[in-house]
Amino acid sequence: MRLTKLGHACVRLEKDGGILVIDPGSFSGDNALDGADAVLVTHEHFDHVVPDALRAALTARPGLRLWAAAPVAEQFAEFGDRARAVRHGDDFTAAGFTVNVYGAEHAVIHPDIPTVPNVGFLMDGDVFHPGDSYTVPEDPAGTLLLPGSGPWHSTSHMIDYARAVAPRRGFVIHDALLNETGLAVLDMFLGLAAGPHGASYTRLEPGTGVDL
Secondary structure, three states: OEEEEOOOOOEEEEEOOEEEEEOOOOOOOOOOOOOOOEEEEOOOOOOOOOHHHHHHHHHHOOOOEEEEOHHHHHHHHHHHHHEEEOOOOOEEEEOOEEEEEEOOEOOOOOOOOOOOEOOEEEEOOOEEEOOOOOOOOOOOOOEEEEEOOOOOOOHHHHHHHHHHHOOOEEEEEOOOOOOHHHHHHHHHHHHHHHHHHOOEEEOOOOOEEEEO
């Protein structure tokens, strides 16, 4: 499997010719959906999905399929079973990857702001994308895509969350809101996120790929 970090919370996974894209939002770059066979969307916020761009991709490529939290999938009802709502406990195959679904809600931003549905995706029993949540999957995740910033996020929560999931390794996502100074400060705390498990955490520049 090859993992490529795109902008913000978006990643591309490739295996045996299949391409799976997760959370192609407004900070993910204009080419985030290029070549995708399947798209997963954790929740409805603009930095995780751009409905017009996704609708254009679904229209242009009849083989493209979408799995997403219900409020997202419902926006694409015209595509029939090519756009499916998923929830905690579901499993399916997308672009050749086995996908398990965990979690139900976005992390709390503020009590005055309604919480929206959010699902996390575990691919091939290894790579876990939590969306905007601190969901700990019931099954082990060897590779955690660790949110690095956001209006719902704190350094303390990030460290505790990484230790709770306890992967072998992790890659930082959800970091487009940070400037160079903020990214440098974030790097300082990634060692603490590893905790007693000794996981390695890496912050990849957008467009950088690694083989897992």
